Amino acid sequence: MGEPSWQESDPLPAALAVGRATGVAEPRLDGGRLFWLEHRPSEGGRTTLMARRPGAAAVELTAGSWNVRSRVHEYGGGAYAVADDQLVFVDDGDRCLWQLSLTGGSDPTATSVPRRLTAPSDPERPRAFADGLIDQPRQRWIGVMEQDGLDRLVAVPLAGGEPERLHQPADFCGYAVLAPGGGHLAWVAWQQPFMPWERSQLWLAAIDAAGQLQQARPIAGSAAGDPLGISVFQPLWLDDGSLVVANDRSGWWNLERLADVAALGSDTPPRWQPLCPLEAEFASPQWVYGLRTLAWDGTRLLAAVCRQGCWELGRLGVDGGRFEPIPLPFTELASLTAAEGRLVAVAGAPGIGQGLLELDTASGTWQHTAAAPLPLEAEAISRPEPLWFDGHGGAPTQAWYYPPRGGSRAEAPLLVKGHSGPTAMAGTGLNLAIQFWTSRGWGVVDVNYGGSTGFGRAYRQRLDGQWGVVDVADCAAAALALVAAGKADPDRLAFEGGSAGGFTVLAALCFTDVFKAGACRYPVADPEALLGVDHRFEARYTETLIGPWPEARSVYEARSPLRHAQRITVPVVFFHGLDDRVVPARQSEQMVEALRRGGLETELHLFAGEGHGFRDSGVRTTVLEATEAFFRRQFRL
Secondary structure (H helix, E strand, O other): OOOOOOOOOOOOOHHHHHHOOOEEEEEEEEOOEEEEEEEEHHHOOEEEEEEEOOOOOOEEOOOOOOOEOOOOOOOOEOOEEEEOOEEEEEEOOOOOEEEEEEOOOOOOOEOOOOEEOOOOOOOOOOEEEEEEEEEHHHOEEEEEEEEOOEEEEEEEEOOOOOOEEEEOOOOEEEEEEEOOOOOEEEEEEEOOOOOOOOOOEEEEEEEOOOOOEEEEEEEEEOOOOOOOOOOEEEEEEOOOOOEEEEEOOOOOOEEEEEOOHHHOOOOOOOOOEEOOOOOOEOOOOOOOEOOOOEEEOOOOEEEEEEEOOEEEEEEEOOOOOOOEEOOOOOOEEEEEEEEOOEEEEEEEEOOEEEEEEEEEOOOOOEEEEEOOOOOOOHHHOOOOEEEEEEOHHHOEEEEEEEOOOOOOOOOOOEEEEEOOOOOOOOOOOOOHHHHHHHOOOOEEEEEEOOOOOOOOHHHHHHHOOOOOOHHHHHHHHHHHHHHHOOOOOOOOEEEEEEOHHHHHHHHHHHHOOOOOEEEEEOOOOOHHHHOOOOOHHHOOHHHHHOOOOOOOHHHHHHHOOHHHHHHOOOOEEEEEEOOOOOOOOHHHHHHHHHHHHOOOOEEEEEEOOOEOEOOOHHHHHHHHHHHHHHHHHHHOO
């Protein structure tokens, strides 16, 4: 059958907004070749590994049923590593490491079928791998293995074999980087009850002739018991053997450099040099592995920095100095990689879909390859407008407002979006799901409520102990600010969110009377129930967000939408994956049961084979269409 006819004057179909769009992630440059991951919702959410040399067509290295995906900490990331002609990846089918040999030179073509390096784990002691690098002189993969409730830094021979433990952190670790010459290894570690963006440490160790780590010790950041909370992000070695890392001891994730690491004695305190102090963020919250905002192209230090919710790319001197922005149209930048005067990043903008940015760092010339064709002309795209308003306690709070097609008007319905995390941010990259709504005459406001990143540590810490209070108040205030400005109908205010954003939706429906309908994707309905879930990464996250357990039991009960379901008086629709291990589907089921006992209109959509976050194109399309139909019916649109 042919494609359904559609004109840009019509509302954007859900299938075009979310159903078919591929995504790109984790680009890496090696030997003149570019590698990246391509996520394909149209293939059941499969992720495949792509490569190409300059000026040539892309080659799929893992065609067929391969699914290049890691499951460490459930959120994964860091699913492959490449160096010279060796490539190692994690396949989601058996969670093992697989090795792929490549042809020499700049040709990325595989010379053999993938070969398994690690045996499948014991079902009684499952293990997961991620975030590795290839130690070429020693012919081994070094990365994270999660097993028995702990992370380990391990080495696996490229010839195959059982993982060898190199270092046992107290809890979590990752982001390992090997020094030029292979004499030192640096990595990040953190431990419960803190998340890596709250407190983490940069560790350093020498590597001896046998490949073992010696004199391992922390050299930056803070441990769980330290009085001051400091977070570190993405260590990077320079060619001269110095080490650069971002930390937020100033209140902002800024860059610092440690020179002459090789001469650093075991008892010598490191002397970190600030490179470019700014009230801006050179980092982002480490939900997944593979995050990179810093790169070295052989002669230049390049960094992505977030100011007031927008990202920009620029150059930095290795001895300090000012940040020199590179003129580019992109406001979303992630996963920087650079080599030999060339930089690649995942980039997007309000009018430019996500794709691969390739930049000549000397001349500034660039090209951008979109991950998927853009179904809208530039003039049909609703652009985000910054909205500052008084949030909880009168604190200045930021959001992005997208006017409906045809312009803002007082009678327009408004969709408020609460991002997940809750430690995350509402960005400005082109989001076709938002365009789905604006093309139907809705305004959309994407709120960076207190607790969001991109605005410094103090803004992020507004949510400490206040989850379900500050986020709720900020999202409600954003909606009311637009009503007061004559841009939204107070009787047609809807609120939608997923995961932690779903919790905010339910809490707002419980404890405010601002919103007239809600939609939740895999929401947290009862934060107390999360305490018993087998999800190690966030096992104690609520201690920061709400309070320690069981001392703060009464606070958990007071904030729980499930325990106060009788206070919800407006219709709600729920969507949840049956394979969700982060927030089990039972949370949505219990919430729906409680609402129906009160005679409230609800819908519950459950999806087999889906976990925390929907990957399949059909499921994504169904969720968006069902949400719109539900709201349209409630608001009689």
